[in-house]
Amino acid sequence: MKQKIALKHEFVEFIPGELKEGTIYISIRFGTASHLCVCGCGNKVVTPLRPTDWKLIFDGKTISLEPSIGNWSFACQSHYWIRKNKIRWAAQWSNDKIDAGRAHDQWAKDRYFGVTDAADDLPIPAQKPEIVEPVEAKKGFWQKLRKKLWSR
Ligand SMILES: [Zn+2]
Known part of the structure; x- marks a missing residue:
């Protein structure tokens, strides 16, 4: 199909x-x-x-x-x-991931409508499935940078 x-x-x-x-x-x-x-x-x-x-x-x-x-x-x-x-x-999601995605949606909506400003605990954007995108490379860069900063 x-x-x-x-x-x-x-x-x-x-x-x-x-x-x-x-x-x-x-x-x-x-x-x-x-x-x-x-x-x-x-x-x-x-x-x-x-x-x-x-x-x-x-x-x-x-x-x-x-x-x-x-x-x-x-x-x-x-x-x-x-x-x-x-x-x-895209890959099919497990139920856990669907729940995480819904939580993320709620988070995004709450944030947008000013319910919460918990900008720091952004969950993994679950709406992005496992497709190799240029974004991945960027993430790697930030992770490395973070590690560097933390290991100082
Ligand atoms: Zn269908």
Whole structure:
């Protein structure tokens, strides 16, 4: 089932009631995007575009969504990225990780809405699955730097 899938994007004012498979609808006005789960299960996936949810990257030709889309509430449990209109499958998460992801979501929302300013205990951003990204190299650098600072 996990073949390469490309999505078409459509900028719309209102997300239509009936979504076409393989199309992601984006409403800038309402700050939301919606598509049918790319595994083919037919579930509707709504990705609100907000600082605490998803961000949309439009390069003039294609769209990308950050972070990944984890459809834990569907039977299919699909987890994928939309990158330049293409689907990149991510590893499935264990239940622990899903919980951690939810905790992180809550943390991000609380922080955004000023409930907490516990900026120091940012949990591992669970929305980033194990895909090798340039970010990894950066992390390594910071870890090394930290070690250096601490070992002084
Ligand atoms: Zn699905």
